[in-house]
Amino acid sequence: MNFELTDEQRMLREMVREFSEKEIKPRATEIDRTDEFPWDLWKRMAELGLLGMTLPPDYGGSGMDIVSWAIAQEEMARASVVVADIQLLGTLMQNMILKNGTNAQKRKHLPPMAAGEKICIIAQTEPGAGSDVAGVQTTARPERDGYVLNGTKRFITCAMLADLAIVVATVDKSKGHKGITLFLVEKGTPGFSPGSKEHLLGVKGMATGEVVLDNCWVPKENMLGGEGEGFKRAMMSLDTGRIGIGCQAVGLAQAAMEEAVRYAKQRTAFGGPIANLQAVQCMLADMSAGIEAARLRLRHAAWLKDQGRPIIREAAEAKLLASELAVKVTSDALQIHGAYGYSTDFPIERMYREAKVYQIWEGTSEIQRVVIARQLLKEY
Incomplete structure (x- = not known):
């Protein structure tokens, strides 16, 4: 089994990471404070070809695979889950029209969606x-x-x-x-x-x-x-959506862990950095182990999707693991920050508030468990 990214996927990751660090991350706090749609970043995603990543070139897209999209979702979510989710929405809607639409519907709606001209x-x-x-x-x-x-x-x-x-x-x-x-x-x-x-x-x-x-x-x-075919068609789109949402949750957890590590190395108490305290180290270790495990489950589900294989259970498991992880990691990261974590002066309080929705949207954690259990009962 090859866990290496392709050259194209590495190049994509670096491009999205640079965009996220330089342009998205500096805007994250302001977007949260003003509650205003980030039109500037929407337009930049269109310019970079990120709004039509998985759409075929015939409709103005880049024709990338789901693994590549999953990588981009995680990288954007490290900077802002809001921007990542705006991109996810476009991808899922394009996919639904591509899979279910008539030629006329696809020609009319998909190109302007990929160009950022239509939401x-x-x-x-x-x-x-x-x-x-x-x-x-x-x-x-x-x-x-x-x-x-x-x-x-x-x-x-x-x-x-x-x-x-x-x-x-x-x-x-x-x-x-x-x-x-x-x-x-x-x-x-x-x-x-x-x-x-x-x-x-x-x-x-x-x-x-x-x-x-x-x-x-x-x-x-x-x-x-x-x-009468809407239920089936809507359900089919959930698998891809759960991969994207899971990647966002992992990206958010990764960002929270990085904030916690930086703070723990700088904050001194009891004669030294709190990073030297075993209780803090245990929380950081659990964060890292959980993030890596969830990331692997998500990448595997994305790879299976690219192979055209069913991923009902795999997508639900990946989304469940990542969602629960995001809530735990952001909570522990805030705890490491102490009173500062509860302050709007630090980004961790925003991450803490954002994490909760991952247990709710694109299917609650309880629904994921039901989906997983039903698949298990069919398989064994």
Whole structure:
């Protein structure tokens, strides 16, 4: 088994690391404080070709593999999980349209998405339906050779800025997940609008908010995939998403560990640097071991994805390990900082707030355990 990165992957890592260190990291605190979308970094990602990394060149992308994308996700998250997640959103939406869209839909939407000219969102989560995707209440009623959409979505990343939305709705609630259907809805469509902006504990600056669909009519050709196929198609995108989210969590944990090591070597107490204290050393050792283990699980899942193999269990395990790790590492890193860690003068308090969401989005830790257990029961 070869664990070495290719020359192309090493070059990508160095390029993204330099971009992250020089341009993203200096902006991370400001993005968190102002809760404003980082348009400057969005444009720079487009210029560097990072917004269309895995998209085929025919649609304006770079055609990179999932392992390369995973590397980039981790590097960006070391500087800012917000910027990394904005890039992730674009990648997942491009992939969903690429896999499920018609030629006309792909030609219309994918090139401007890769160029940073169009922001596409997934309007799935609702006030009463998060992990239970089959329980969405947004309806799609057939009318005039199209569908009328009605419902409200919550906690939607980039909701306030969306140029295009992939809306998850049901054509028949009695059919459960077999009634779920996907629709492309463009900005300016009557009845489609952003609602209230969400005020979050962390991961600020992503324009997270509501999406309101009020008698929003879309033509039949705006359906993404077939009627009743939305649940299956949405679930298929989760595997890749969990790899990306897991890589973000590892990147965040890596950044928190680095902050803790630096602080421990500088802070003196009891006659010397606290890095000399065994209790502190044990926390640092656990951080490093956990990060390396989670990174390997994620890279393996990404490699399997590139081979075209199923990764339902592997992606869930990787996401679970990385999410739990991020919460533990940021908590211990803050503890090493003591009172300074609780101050906004140090970045660790922001990292601590950001870590919690990784146990929630792209499937909660509890959902990951259910997915893993069900796969195990099928395999053995």
